[in-house]
Amino acid sequence: MERQIDYRHLESLIALLTVARLGRYTAAANVLGVNHSTISRRIDALQKAMGGHLLTRSPNGWELTDLGRRAMASAEAIEQAVEAIGSEKDTGGLAGHVRIAAPDAFSAHLAAPALAKLQAKHPQLVFEIVSETTRARQTRTGMDLEIVIGEPNVRKAASTKLMDYELRLYATAEYLEAHGTRVALEDLAGHRLNYYIDTALTVDKLDEATSVLPPIQRAISSTSIAVQYAATMNHAGIGLLPTFLSEHYPNMIPVLHDQFTYHSEYWLVGREEALRSRAVQETVRALNDAATTGDWFIPPFPAYDLSRG
CATH class of the missing domain: 3.40.190.10 (Periplasmic binding protein-like II)
Structure with a gap:
């Protein structure tokens, strides 16, 4: 039979709610401003009070048990009550x-x-x-x-x-003047590309974006889009970059836009x-x-x- 939860378990219910949402004790501890062991103690105390396991470990992280889902309902009610109190001072009442x-x-x-x-x-x-x-x-x-x-x-x-967006090729006027302004798709093999690091790229869509291009030597590769822009704006090579940003920078000259675009x-x-x-x-x-x-x-x-x- 399920036991009653008293006020001493309020913090434990909030800990359960946070672990259930984030799936990890460490992430919940970071959000609540406590350490991992404090989260563990609060969950253990709540499980003892309710007489059963509230969480179970799975390949997806910590998941709620049936008993945990019932406790979660109480935790969410507490959260809503706290927000309602806050809304008396702040009409938004969102925290x-x-x-x-x-x-x-x-x-x-x-x-x-x-x-x-x-x-x-x-x-x-x-x-x-x-x-x-x-x-x-x-x-x-x-x-x-x-x-x-x-x-x-x-x-x-x-x-x-x-949202949908597009990746297209861009370069600076200085780069094109130095390496040839007349660029055809088959000529890209003679140029250099600023894009993601091949070995660090785990996103299929971004990997596929270069698959229809001729083999092209990399210039400056980075996991950061800001670095890719800095490399392209400093004439290191042609950048494969999102149009929603590039179209706002006058020094980004479109390259082969009539022949190549990649949708993502x-x-x-x-x-x-x-x-x-x-x-x-x-x-x-x-x-x-x-x-x-x-x-x-x-x-x-x-x-x-x-x-x-």
């Missing part, structure tokens, strides 16, 4: 800690400005953005939301397409437990709205002349 993993360009140019606007409305919201370009993971990674390139294939998670998409992935959080729901809405309207942040990005010291 929470949301962790997001997203590719470099999406993180800097869409996620950060969109979430800054959301945070301005709800100052009690806290965001962590991990900038990474990888496929959606099957395991729980301690993130509430993942933004991935290409349609994901994940279990026990919801996914939705945020950004997708959002969220676990069921995380998506029940109002903070996560509003985060999803903000990201989707920004992607739909194309509300990109385009910072100044001059071509740097390093010879000036």
Whole structure:
């Protein structure tokens, strides 16, 4: 028979709620500002009080048991009650800690400005953005939301397409003057490419983007899109870059746009437990709205002349 939970277990219920959403004790500890052992003690105390296991380890991280799901309902009710109290002082009444993993360009140019606007409305919201370009993971990674390139294939998670985008070839006028302005697709073998590091690339869509190009020597490769832009703007080679950024920089000259373009998409992935959080729901809405309207942040990005010291 299930035992009653008293007020002493409020912190334990919040610990359970956070572990259930993130799938990892360490991630929950980071969000709650405690250490891993504190999370473990709180979960153990709650399990003793309820007379059974609330979590079970799986290949996807920690998952709720049937008893855990019943406890989770109580934890969510507490969370909603706390938010309701806050709404008496703040009409928005939205608080929470949301962790997001997203590719470099999406993180800097869409996620950060969109979430800054959301945070301005709800100052009690806290965001962590991990900038990474990888496929959606099957395991729980301690993130509430993942933004991935290409349609994901994940279990026990919801996914939705945020937007389509294109990769095209760009170079500076200085590079083309030095290496030839008349470029045909078959001539690319005589040029150099700024793009992702082959051995570090785990995203099929990004890997496929170069498959229809002739063999081309790499110039400067990086996991960072900012580095790829800096390399291209400093005349190191031709960059295979997203149009939603490149079209805003006058020194990015289109190369072979009548012969080559590669289509891709950004997708959002969220676990069921995380998506029940109002903070996560509003985060999803903000990201989707920004992607739909194309509300990109385009910072100044001059071509740097390093010879000036």
